[in-house]
Amino acid sequence: MRVLLAGGGTAGHTSPLLATAAVLAEAGDDITCLGTPKGLEVTLIPEAGFPLELVPPVPLPRRPNADLVRLPANLRRTVKATLGVIDRVRPDVVVGFGGYVSVPAYLAARRRKLPIVVHEGNALPGVANKLGARLTTHVAVSFPDTDLRGATYTGLPIRRQIADLDRDALRDEGRRYFGLDADRPTILVTGGSQGARRINTTMAAASRDLAAAGVQVLHAAGRPEEVELDRRAGDPPYVVERYIDRIDLAYAAADLVVCRSGANTVTEVAAVGLPAVFVPLPIGNGEQALNAHPVVGAGGGLLVEDAAFTPAWVDSAVVPLVTSPERLAHMSRAASGIVRRDAAEQLAQLIHRAAQERR
Template sequence: MRVVLTGGGTGGHIYPALAIASELQRLDPKTSFLYVGTEKGLEASLVPREGIPFEAIDISGFKRKLTWENARTVWRFIRAVSRSKQILREWRPDIVVGTGGYVCGPVVYAASRLGIPTLIHEQNVVPGLTNRFLARFATRIAVSFAESLAYFPAKKTVYTGNPRATAVLHGNAEAARRSLSLPADKKIVLVVGGSRGARAINEATLALAESMADFPDCHFVYITGEVHYESIQAALRQRAGGPDNLTLLPYVHNMPDLLAATHVSVNRAGASTLAELTALGIPAILVPSPYVTNNHQEKNARGLERAGAAIVLLEKELNGTTLKQALASIVGDSEKWSHMHRQSRIMGKPDAAQQIVQLIRGTS
């Protein structure tokens, strides 16, 4: 089978596509892939790292208010559709799979105009503009949340979950502890703001660093995002070198292994992140980004909060003190941790990638 994957901008769109590729390759090692993204997106560095051929097109997203830039975006879209058609005619895929981000628009649309079967995957509760546009053209639609079904045509939409859930199931906790030199006898508290970092989480965690010694049974793994790493490293050095129970990293490529070792996670509330956490049943402190379309991260997070699988702290509520209190309430109460772990697992869809692959094989 020949599969074109497209999706980009952030890890939340890219990692689901890579998870689908991994599952397809596991079932049929002869499957061939081509990834279409943009040079400016994170996909330009992540995809080649996975050994998947990469083609770039020039496209940008629409602004949500009237502006001349939108006129230029329409022109870029028309040119990107033309370029996408050229790529698809040359590569001749059996199916095109889009996992979100504006780059999906011209690629999936071009495939539909050429009569190539398509599948799009929506990660968030509230669909983005691109997938709402593509819904009328896509052959099949997969969604991460049951609440999303109402936004798409019922006859071609399936609630599968997020394929990142499947990708993290085979993580090796011991491998993560060895590769990152983490102590074997400590509970791992993972703090991460996403592939590009999150200033609010970073600032609160920096404040928390002064009292990490109050958690002697825990070791903190603090992933700052590459943009913020040097400034936070410098700030920690000013505070007598930082706490002994802290490992500071700009980015982690072996996230499934690290998640397998994680006891509690402090995260944004992107859909891929929540899929990973619930697949493994990791209790979480979620800090939804207020800067995303339709406030979809808070809507994602509140579902876990209602189920008892997470504590939600909005950015306006987040500081070193509130983060410490939330963390202490979980790591200091084994019954609460066990309850959150169970509730998180109940919400998980660990077979999501398999379900999506079944759709792909039945559609192509």
């Protein structure tokens, strides 16, 4: 089977695409990915070994501006380019993961009468996938309460190294890998690949309180210059990295994670049973807070607004939590029962069923 996977721009679209591509490739399918020159897919997809076709981006403005005026012409141009890709690749099915590139993929697939599969990563659907869901009966969502036409709950595809992770078995290795002490309470901090200023500056300002409580930190900052530490001799380790490639070992090393609540992050930390403090991105449509609600509601995480995430809050809420093995164990059990670890396999099966429509 030949499959065209459309998605990119951010890790939220690219990561589930790559997790699904890996399962399909293992089944013997031929994979081609569709993206734009401006997204993370330009790097991540070739690094994963999959062919990537690029088409011009089509911004979908949420309010009147110059992009809205140019939208019809831009969309026609990109649909034409996507039709060219489809005519060369000749896929049996087109799968969209949202983002700018999915709209032309859906429209071009419809014009060529190809089966379409839509996967929505967030709890609150985006504009692209709301459109895609009107063009197909094959719609998958990451969260069971997502309001999207004809949706089936498959979960969010995550990488196999995460889906199969045994945190307890790799804890010692993870702490050695990052230069952490073996037996201290450990917090992983991440604001995503680009970092998050509020998380970076707050955790840095709270570092003295964390050190006084014997807590060590592994901080993926994105922008390390925002993490200004006031260190004293004998303080527990506070390791700052720009980006963490071995996130599986970081999850294993940690007792607690402080993070944004993008769909991919929420799914990964819940799947591995890592208790979380979610600090949703304060812009957008509130989708990050909605992503975290199932895990928080089950007792697997805490939710704090960006503006309320201060050094004083860290001292009063995070320090008592990360130094309480009983609370952490309870949260870990609660989190691990919330999300599906087999989402990539579930979505691959849906893609195969959709492709049968053409045969």
